[in-house]
Amino acid sequence: MNLAWRSPGVVSDTVDGVTIAIDLDNGAYYQFSADASVILEGLPGVDATLLASEVGGLSVQAFIDQLVDLGLLEMRSVDADPSTLTEFVGDGLSFQTFTDLAHILMLDPIHDVDRPMGWPHTDGAQT
Amino acid sequence: MRICVSDAGPLTPQRDAGSRATFDVIQTLESLGHHVDFLPVSEVASLRDFDLFVASRPGPAVHALRLPGFGEIPNVFFGHDLHFQRMGSVVGQDKTEAFRRMELMCWRSYGVTVYPSSEEAEYVNTTLGELRAVNAPIFVMGDLEAGSLEKSDEPSCVFVGSASHEPNQGAVKLLVEEVWPQVRDVVPAQLLLVGEWDVPGDLAESLSISIHSNLTEVELNDLVSASWLSLAPLPFGAGVKRKVVHALHCGTPVVGSRFAFQGIEKPRKGVWGGVQADDPASAAACVVELLADPAERAAKSREGRAWVQSRYSPEALRKQWLEIVNLAHRGMRFDS
Numbered sequence: 533m534n535l536a537w538r539s540p541g542v543v544s545d546t547v548d549g550v551t552i553a554i555d556l557d558n559g560a561y562y563q564f565s566a567d568a569s570v571i572l573e574g575l576p577g578v579d580a581t582l583l584a585s586e587v588g589g590l591s592v593q594a595f596i597d598q599l600v601d602l603g604l605l606e607m608r609s610v611d612a613d614p615s616t617l618t619e620f621v622g623d624g625l626s627f628q629t630f631t632d633l634a635h636i637l638m639l640d641p642i643h644d645v646d647r648p649m650g651w652p653h654t655d656g657a658q659t
Numbered sequence: 660m661r662i663c664v665s666d667a668g669p670l671t672p673q674r675d676a677g678s679r680a681t682f683d684v685i686q687t688l689e690s691l692g693h694h695v696d697f698l699p700v701s702e703v704a705s706l707r708d709f710d711l712f713v714a715s716r717p718g719p720a721v722h723a724l725r726l727p728g729f730g731e732i733p734n735v736f737f738g739h740d741l742h743f744q745r746m747g748s749v750v751g752q753d754k755t756e757a758f759r760r761m762e763l764m765c766w767r768s769y770g771v772t773v774y775p776s777s778e779e780a781e782y783v784n785t786t787l788g789e790l791r792a793v794n795a796p797i798f799v800m801g802d803l804e805a806g807s808l809e810k811s812d813e814p815s816c817v818f819v820g821s822a823s824h825e826p827n828q829g830a831v832k833l834l835v836e837e838v839w840p841q842v843r844d845v846v847p848a849q850l851l852l853v854g855e856w857d858v859p860g861d862l863a864e865s866l867s868i869s870i871h872s873n874l875t876e877v878e879l880n881d882l883v884s885a886s887w888l889s890l891a892p893l894p895f896g897a898g899v900k901r902k903v904v905h906a907l908h909c910g911t912p913v914v915g916s917r918f919a920f921q922g923i924e925k926p927r928k929g930v931w932g933g934v935q936a937d938d939p940a941s942a943a944a945c946v947v948e949l950l951a952d953p954a955e956r957a958a959k960s961r962e963g964r965a966w967v968q969s970r971y972s973p974e975a976l977r978k979q980w981l982e983i984v985n986l987a988h989r990g991m992r993f994d995s
Contacts (some may be wrong), residue, residue, distance in 0.1 A: 563760065
């Protein structure tokens with residue numbers, strides 16, 4: 533068993549050292565700090581030494597636990613070759629989240645709109 | 660070949676340009692001899708029964724990433740436009756960047772990405788550092804099925820656009836409050852607004868503005884064809900605009916902003932079949948000038964129709980999508 537993005541509910545991508553993840557079940561979008569992205573880019577699996585370390589004063593294990601609690605990560609049977617990179621840029625283990633972005637994402641941007649407000653303002657969308 | 664085309668929900672080609680574009684692609688693929696199933700992305704159980712998957716727009720494209728069989732068959736991301744480029748003024752920088760990264764995920768995840776303009780495709784290829792995106796006409800401009808291309812006896816201009824689309828709202832506000840009063844100071848022309856617009860009665864009467872809603876396709880063709888000019892002072896937006904391409908196809912020159920003419924620029928200077936004017940005063944001046952110059956209108960009409968015929972004919976779309984299907988099956992490994 534290895535730590536991995538929850539499948540099939542979460543899709544992720546890492547570009548230019550920044551990892552994003554989208555929980556397709558609840559529409560939440562996550563954008564991770566560079567330090568967090570170093571760890572997440574190595575999924576599936578997290579190197580044991582890395583897991584036991586701290587980054588910016590925060591335990592990597594505690595950060596991973598937080599992502600598991602959010603439903604982004606899970607333990608499952610999958611081959612792993614985790615990255616052992618430990619070069620951190622120093623921005624800490626953190627993420628930015630938008631809970632309404634996937635709502636906008638799934639809208640038809642042409643006609644699912646509130647007429648006075650225009651796109652992408654719709655009922656329930658907090659933009 | 661069995662092809663699955665997927666979007667967020669049922670297509671409403673009579674109501675919006677985006678649905679119409681997807682509908683045109685489906686018809687084009689069918690005309691190439693393929694069997695096409697259209698399914699909202701939430702109703703796709705598996706892609707393994709298909710030979711090719713086409714995801715329309717970024718939302719459905721992201722959701723499709725988790726479908727069983729994704730990545731096992733060739734796939735195409737039909738982006739319509741760079742959505743993040745038209746979100747900036749609405750949702751702020753952070754969310755725009757988030758949306759850009761989601762679109763970036765689509766470009767990276769799909770074998771072929773398709774956008775209407777070469778500029779959009781080039782942006783994707785430059786961003787990725789490899790050739791993954793191509794441009795293809797987003798609309799089909801076939802037989803107008805109109806009675807004639809005769810222009811009305813009296814000078815008239817038309818604006819076409821859904822009242823629920825924010826750039827159109829801004830355009831009509833500019834038109835009614837700034838551009839059209841300046842035109843009317845010089846020329847007793849009529850302005851026809853196509854869509855569910857609400858203009859106060861006294862203002863509409865004083866500026867000779869009429870509203871035309873719920874037109875059939877033939878009625879719209881006739882109305883645009885009869886107009887002397889089409890106006891598109893869009894204050895923002897991204898991608899090729901169907902209203903502009905359609906007006907050119909109808910032989911009606913367009914006066915519009917740089918957003919209206921995206922993808923319709925000439926290689927060096929100017930735009931095909933119209934005049935670009937980015938502020939109300941210059942737009943009004945261009946309209947007045949063109950309304951008074953039948954020879955220039957006729958020249959731009961011919962130019963616009965020829966350009967549309969070369970890019971947006973059913974044959975042009977078939978040729979391009981034949982190549983896109985081939986590219987998808989080759990894994991988009993092309994050298995130039």
